[in-house]
Amino acid sequence: MSELIDVTGRLRKMPVEAGDPVAYSIAVGDTRIPLNDLIGRPLRLDFDGVIRCIHCDRKTNKSFNQGFCFPCFRKLAVCDSCIMSPEKCHYHLGTCREPEWGETHCMVEHVVYLANSSGLKVGITRGSQVPTRWIDQGAVDAIPMVRVATRYIAGLVEVACKAHVADRTNWRAMLKGDVPELDLAEERQRMLGLIADDLEALRQAHGQDSIREVDEQGLGLSYPVKVWPEKIKTHNLDKTPEVEGVLEGIKGQYLILDTGVINIRKFTGYEVRFRVMEG
Numbered sequence: 001m002s003e004l005i006d007v008t009g010r011l012r013k014m015p016v017e018a019g020d021p022v023a024y025s026i027a028v029g030d031t032r033i034p035l036n037d038l039i040g041r042p043l044r045l046d047f048d049g050v051i052r053c054i055h056c057d058r059k060t061n062k063s064f065n066q067g068f069c070f071p072c073f074r075k076l077a078v079c080d081s082c083i084m085s086p087e088k089c090h091y092h093l094g095t096c097r098e099p100e101w102g103e104t105h106c107m108v109e110h111v112v113y114l115a116n117s118s119g120l121k122v123g124i125t126r127g128s129q130v131p132t133r134w135i136d137q138g139a140v141d142a143i144p145m146v147r148v149a150t151r152y153i154a155g156l157v158e159v160a161c162k163a164h165v166a167d168r169t170n171w172r173a174m175l176k177g178d179v180p181e182l183d184l185a186e187e188r189q190r191m192l193g194l195i196a197d198d199l200e201a202l203r204q205a206h207g208q209d210s211i212r213e214v215d216e217q218g219l220g221l222s223y224p225v226k227v228w229p230e231k232i233k234t235h236n237l238d239k240t241p242e243v244e245g246v247l248e249g250i251k252g253q254y255l256i257l258d259t260g261v262i263n264i265r266k267f268t269g270y271e272v273r274f275r276v277m278e279g
């Protein structure tokens with residue numbers, strides 16, 4: 001079989017563009033290869049054993065927090081536990097690992113949204129990360145619920161919502177494609193009712209303008225998937241550095257191959273050779 005594409009470089013999270021369906025590329029080193037048109041073709045990923053930190057470029061034996069070396073993992077604000085748990089933001093205590101980064105990434109408007117990825121879930125993201133965040137989670141539908149002044153307040157609103165709804169995606173269900181339809185505008189009304197007292201208390205504490213309920217439209221998303229997997233088998237480059245299979249679809253940050261699925265984001269920083277065959 002001759003090769004259509006043969007590139008070597010460091011893997012990155014897949015760049016996405018909203019559309020019907022979502023348009024995916026794979027980023028290998030400085031090369032970006034559009035993937036949608038490659039569905040149906042055999043491809044191959046070979047991991048050469050080298051992982052380079054996406055922040056400082058240093059070689060690392062193990063990837064921390066999806067692409068960082070251990071020193072960066074300990075040092076950078078983006079790797080702090082408050083990024084996973086924004087309600088633990090400690091900027092106001094003067095202990096942010098990188099206050100300047102915090103000012104541009106956390107002390108800015110955030111959106112608390114509802115999404116349907118594997119059922120109803122709540123999530124938060126920076127305003128500018130809509131709809132990328134939704135696509136990365138494989139949501140088929142998402143709707144903004146409130147806009148808030150900071151990541152911290154978004155985290156507090158999310159905590160209130162978590163009493164009533166999941167905040168995680170069941171990625172196995174997400175990849176099976178049988179996600180039941182939901183009326184997110186209706187779910188938003190219901191959720192705002194359930195957390196009305198919490199929102200009032202948060203406004204008392206952080207200012208009336210800190211939380212704004214929004215009436216924005218939702219966004220439906222479709223994904224380029226030709227064949228949904230029946231059983232989900234996962235590829236792991238740490239265990240099996242050669243992955244081969246016919247590309248059958250893409251959803252979230254997953255490539256769906258006929259031999260199993262692979263979460264590309266998980267291998268950010270891995271140096272790979274990526275090949276697509278004529279087939």
Ligand SMILES: [Zn+2]
Pocket residue numbers: 053054055056057058068069070071072073
């Ligand atoms: Zn590093």
